[in-house]
Amino acid sequence: MVQVSVSASVAIADGPVLPVGTELDPESYTFTSVALAEAAAAGHQQEVSLLPTAGAAVLLAVRARTQSGKRAAVTFTPATDAPTPLPIDGELLVWGAGAVASVLPGGLGSLTVSNGGSEPVRVDILACLGGS
Numbered sequence: 605m606v607q608v609s610v611s612a613s614v615a616i617a618d619g620p621v622l623p624v625g626t627e628l629d630p631e632s633y634t635f636t637s638v639a640l641a642e643a644a645a646a647g648h649q650q651e652v653s654l655l656p657t658a659g660a661a662v663l664l665a666v667r668a669r670t671q672s673g674k675r676a677a678v679t680f681t682p683a684t685d686a687p688t689p690l691p692i693d694g695e696l697l698v699w700g701a702g703a704v705a706s707v708l709p710g711g712l713g714s715l716t717v718s719n720g721g722s723e724p725v726r727v728d729i730l731a732c733l734g735g736s
Contacts, residue, residue, distance in 0.1 A: 606633060608663065608732060610699055626699055630662055630732035638727045640678070640719035649718035651683070654731040660701040661712045663732035667695050668725055676725035679718045682710025 611625035634654050641647035655661055668676040675694030681687045690708055698707050708715070712731050719725045 606630060608633065610663070610665075610697070612697065628662060628699065628732060628735060630735035631659065632734075633663075633730065633732045635728070635730045638717050638729070640717065640725050640727065642722050642724055643720045644722075648720075649716050651714060651716050652729065653714045654712040654729065655733045656713065659734045661704045661708075661731055661733060662701050662735060663699045663730070664704050664707065664712065665697050665730040666692050666727065668692060668727045669694070670721070670723040670725050672723070674723075676719065676721055676723070676727075678725060678727055679720065680708065681716045681718065682708055682712075683714040683716070684710035 606629070608628040608630060609625070610628065611623070613621055613623040615621045636652060636654070638650050638652060640650060668678045670676045677691065677693050680690040680692060687710055698704050717727055
């Protein structure tokens, strides 16, 4: 097992700050980076295999950026019989088996990552399987 620390905070100017975080001990993890061309070009989407089909994903972290460093809008589409696309605007952080399953009900076994924007993007993906 590996240990994963998650920490973030939401701060309102002159208002409350809500720190959130957790420690996870997943069975395994996968980290991958995908380079995608702009939407009109070949290579604007790529199939990615993240986790085996057995077991529950307990964490999904995504960061999508253009070459100039701006947030990029991408879409994840699970390879299932009835895929529900998940639009991601720059970042996504979800932990807990139930929460990850709700966000991507098709699982993290295999999915297609697509760029709908006018600039090439890089998408970094971290997924963790099972554990506590």
